[in-house]
Amino acid sequence: MEKTFALAPMMSITDRHFRVLMRHIFPRLQLYTEMISTGSIIHGSRLDMLDLDPIEHPVGVQFGGSNPNELAFCSRIAQERGYDEVNLNIGCPSDRVQSARFGACLMAEPGLVANCVEEIKSTSDLPVTIKTRIGIDKHDDYEFLADFIMKTSNAGCSTFFIHARKAWLKGLSPRQNRSVPPLEYDKVYRVKEDFPSLHIIVNGGIHTVSAVESHLEKLDGVMIGREANRNPWFMKELSDYYFENSPESPVASREAIVRSYMQYIEEQLRQGVALKTMARHLMGIYHGQKGARHWRRMLCEDGPVSDAGLEVVESALQQVTGMQTFQYS
Ligand SMILES: Cc1cc2nc3c(=O)[nH]c(=O)nc-3n(C[C@H](O)[C@H](O)[C@H](O)COP(=O)(O)O)c2cc1C
Structure with missing residues (x-):
């Protein structure tokens, strides 16, 4: 399978305008929306967040939710709108998201996440992927992560984006949760060793081409967030490094x-x-x-x-x- 280069979902950043810019910069990049809560689709308050530009493909929608029927309903709408994939957010640690019972806290409920995957797959044709952390709170042993991957992959998810940090559900803000817990890439590598048939993509703290190279020796892809926003030209460097002189990465200033x-x-x-x-x-x-x-x-x-x-x-x-x-x- 080809290596995946993905843009990380980022609230208030990866709107359709940013995604279009990224598409101009990196033709092969897998794009994702910001997290969209199922409630905001069901109540119709943020249907505009599903707006897509035709040049965005391939593009996945990221949903935040934990009700299998609601997620399935929203996934059908996403399919009608033309999305290529549904991604479940199992990594956001914010209080608001926890109180609605979705995001990172769902790592502790792999059975429920598995039900969500099954329900989406039974009612829409879109592939379902998961973006998760390596653990939450004191559940930071490898077995906790492996159990989550096993149960949700058995339900039909074969692609995982793993932010190589755990999340503290209390005491750290979402922003702190993106820098304070240390990056533990070895745990992500071990997931790939133990589940070789799954497509495992690493996320977190990647901002050089050489770091991408070394992750790709062991894994199926990389997902990049803040660096794409801070320095969008990094994504062009990456595109050129892997696809230079092909129509997939035309020369461009x-x-x-x-x-x-x-x-x-x-x-x-x-x-x-x-x-x-x-x-x-x-x-x-x-x-x-x-x-x-x-x-x-x-x-x-x-x-x-x-x-x-x-x-x-x-x-x-x-x-x-x-x-x-x-x-x-
Ligand atoms: C402003 C901001 C908003 C974010 N919003 C989301 C989101 O909606 N969904 C999600 O899964 N992760 C979200 N994240 C986390 C990123 O997707 C990514 O996991 C994290 O930034 C680590 O990757 P990086 O070091 O490449 O930035 C957000 C990150 C930032 C900086």
């Missing part, structure tokens, strides 16, 4: 990527989407480059103005590239 994303922005502006919601994802694209500060400042200051249009990005681009002014009427 930062400017060329920004210009292709600008075409998307232009279409969306016509539909009434505010510039700031799209331009914010470009902030990091010149990370580490000369002119990056000007670029960010211009997008930050001028992007949020209510009638701001594409000219904001164009003039920021001129600043950073030294190009001639180009007027949009």
Whole structure:
């Protein structure tokens, strides 16, 4: 099976605009939505979160929930909307998510997660994958993780994204839970050794091509979160490293990527989407480059103005590239 390169689901980041940008940068990247709670779909309050752009494929929807029937219902809607996969969030440690009985606390209920997988699979054709941690609270022995993987894979899940940290359900904020518990990649490697037929993808703390290389010697893929947001060009470096000179990773400069994303922005502006919601994802694209500060400042200051249009990005681009002014009427 081919190696998987995946974008980690991130609330308030991996909306469809960010995913479209990532698709321009890394044609082979597996994309995921932010976590969407089943309640927000069932009550109709956030159906907009399911909106997709045709260029996003392959793209999975990540659901937060623990009621098998509700998850199955939402998965059918996701299938109708054109998603390629349903991913279950078994890693979020926030209080809100715990009080609704989903996220990381479900690691302690592998039987219930298995029921959810079975129910989704019985009512939709989409593959079901799981994103989880290596443990929760004091359940941090390998056997706890292996038992969770065994029970949920027996129910029909064959792909696992494992954030190589445990989560503390009390006492740490979600943000702290992404940095305080140490990364234990060896546990993820051991899952692959013990369950060789499963597709095991590691997540957490990956920000260099050499780290990706070393994980891929042992595993089936990598999932990258914060680095893709902080420094989106890292994803281009990764794409080029693995797919260079193929149609899957065409030669493109930062400017060329920004210009292709600008075409998307232009279409969306016509539909009434505010510039700031799209331009914010470009902030990091010149990370580490000369002119990056000007670029960010211009997008930050001028992007949020209510009638701001594409000219904001164009003039920021001129600043950073030294190009001639180009007027949009
Ligand atoms: C702002 C933010 C929001 C996140 N939201 C989600 C989410 O909705 N679902 C999820 O499974 N993980 C979420 N995560 C966790 C990431 O998917 C990922 O597991 C974590 O950041 C570790 O990977 P990284 O070191 O590559 O960032 C979020 C992380 C961040 C920084």
